[in-house]
Amino acid sequence: RNNHQTLLVTGGAGFIGLHFIHYFAEKYPDTRIVNLDKMTYAANRTEEEKLKKYPNYRLVEGDICDRELVEKLFKEEDIRGVIHFAAESHVDRSITGPDLFIKTNIEGTFVLLDTAMKYWMRRPGEYYSGYESSRFHHISTDEVYGTLGETGLFTETTAYAPNSPYSASKASSDMLVRSYYHTYGMDVVMTHCSNNYGPKQHSEKLIPTIIRKAVHLEQIPIYGDGKNVRDWLYVDDHCRGIDLVYRKGRAGESYNIGGNNERTNVYIAKKICELLDERRPHQLKHKHITSHKDLITFVDDRPGHDRRYAIDANKIKTELDWQPEENFESGIKKTVEWYLRHEE
Numbered sequence: 001r002n003n004h005q006t007l008l009v010t011g012g013a014g015f016i017g018l019h020f021i022h023y024f025a026e027k028y029p030d031t032r033i034v035n036l037d038k039m040t041y042a043a044n045r046t047e048e049e050k051l052k053k054y055p056n057y058r059l060v061e062g063d064i065c066d067r068e069l070v071e072k073l074f075k076e077e078d079i080r081g082v083i084h085f086a087a088e089s090h091v092d093r094s095i096t097g098p099d100l101f102i103k104t105n106i107e108g109t110f111v112l113l114d115t116a117m118k119y120w121m122r123r124p125g126e127y128y129s130g131y132e133s134s135r136f137h138h139i140s141t142d143e144v145y146g147t148l149g150e151t152g153l154f155t156e157t158t159a160y161a162p163n164s165p166y167s168a169s170k171a172s173s174d175m176l177v178r179s180y181y182h183t184y185g186m187d188v189v190m191t192h193c194s195n196n197y198g199p200k201q202h203s204e205k206l207i208p209t210i211i212r213k214a215v216h217l218e219q220i221p222i223y224g225d226g227k228n229v230r231d232w233l234y235v236d237d238h239c240r241g242i243d244l245v246y247r248k249g250r251a252g253e254s255y256n257i258g259g260n261n262e263r264t265n266v267y268i269a270k271k272i273c274e275l276l277d278e279r280r281p282h283q284l285k286h287k288h289i290t291s292h293k294d295l296i297t298f299v300d301d302r303p304g305h306d307r308r309y310a311i312d313a314n315k316i317k318t319e320l321d322w323q324p325e326e327n328f329e330s331g332i333k334k335t336v337e338w339y340l341r342h343e344e
């Protein structure tokens with residue numbers, strides 16, 4: 001794959017997009033990167049500023065649903081590849097306000113796909129010469145597969161069974177991506193990853209919430225019985241996987257990316273509390289408690305809460321030689337340390 005091109009990254013001021021742009025810009029300094037981001041509440045302006053040290057990087061503040069803007073970008077920037085992260089991503093928000101999830105995740109993906117297809121293709125199956133390397137990489141989630149019982153793993157052929165408006169909107173966008181491959185012969189790839197963790201994640205997500213509440217000695221809310229299982233993937237491992245699939249994955253294929261780290265939510269909360277007991281033992285006496293674990297409080301379960309997610313990542317491991325490198329115990333420690341250094 002030719003990297004001397006302009007890559008459009010959408011949602012690059014969000015958690016995973018920020019890590020990915022650092023990774024990609026360091027590895028391929030010749031590639032121009034345009035980051036199209038609406039800079040919603042989920043974007044991190046301070047961290048986005050730091051991307052400006054890369055001479056080939058620029059931010060375009062705008063909405064992926066804005067067809068005029070997207071078309072202008074494709075033309076003016078000569079976009080030759082897309083890595084599409086932009087989405088409304090928080091399940092709880094999708095329960096109280098699904099409209100924006102439908103708009104951004106489904107309609108926004110459609111606008112990007114349709115523009116790319118028109119810009120990259122002359123007639124069905126035939127691309128302008130020199131554009132053969134144009135590829136659309138859609139970032140999706142394991143949540144499209146619904147929930148697992150005590151055993152089993154999600155593979156790329158697991159049937160879709162989304163249970164929240166968020167996962168339903170991501171599943172819908174996956175179907176659109178699939179259709180542009182089968183109908184228009186566009187070069188698309190998709191990745192489905194498990195829950196990411198690491199520095200720079202928005203404070204509303206599970207791990208940052210646990211850290212924030214524990215640091216402020218507030219009750220740490222855990223849904224239901226706390227035994228819901230997620231397969232945690234360190235964000236930098238995810239970025240390496242995306243790079244491999246974008247450059248070497250087979251067109252029309254989807255690849256699951258998971259960290260082999262199944263943990264219950266209550267395990268995560270206890271682990272973070274143990275780390276804070278070591279790092280901030282002095283603050284416990286203000287609250288008259290012996291461990292931050294005493295702050296863990298079980299609250300009413302989230303409606304439609306999937307019980308267990310776990311990924312079978314054998315396809316990306318065998319085809320593209322990817323392996324998760326971060327050990328969960330060290331990854332979570334690095335994450336907690338980062339939040340303690342960035343309390344603001």
Ligand code: NAD
Nearest residue numbers: 011013014015016038039040042043063064087089141196
């Ligand atoms: P995030 O919420 O941290 O960031 C999303 C970014 O998209 C933000 O910068 C936001 O401003 C931008 N955005 C939102 N709506 C937009 C619009 N209409 N136009 C342009 N930009 C818009 O999300 P994240 O955690 O970095 O996730 C990135 C992608 O990975 C998403 O597609 C998500 O579904 C997927 N994913 C995330 C996880 C995870 O654990 N974080 C797991 C599986 C899949």
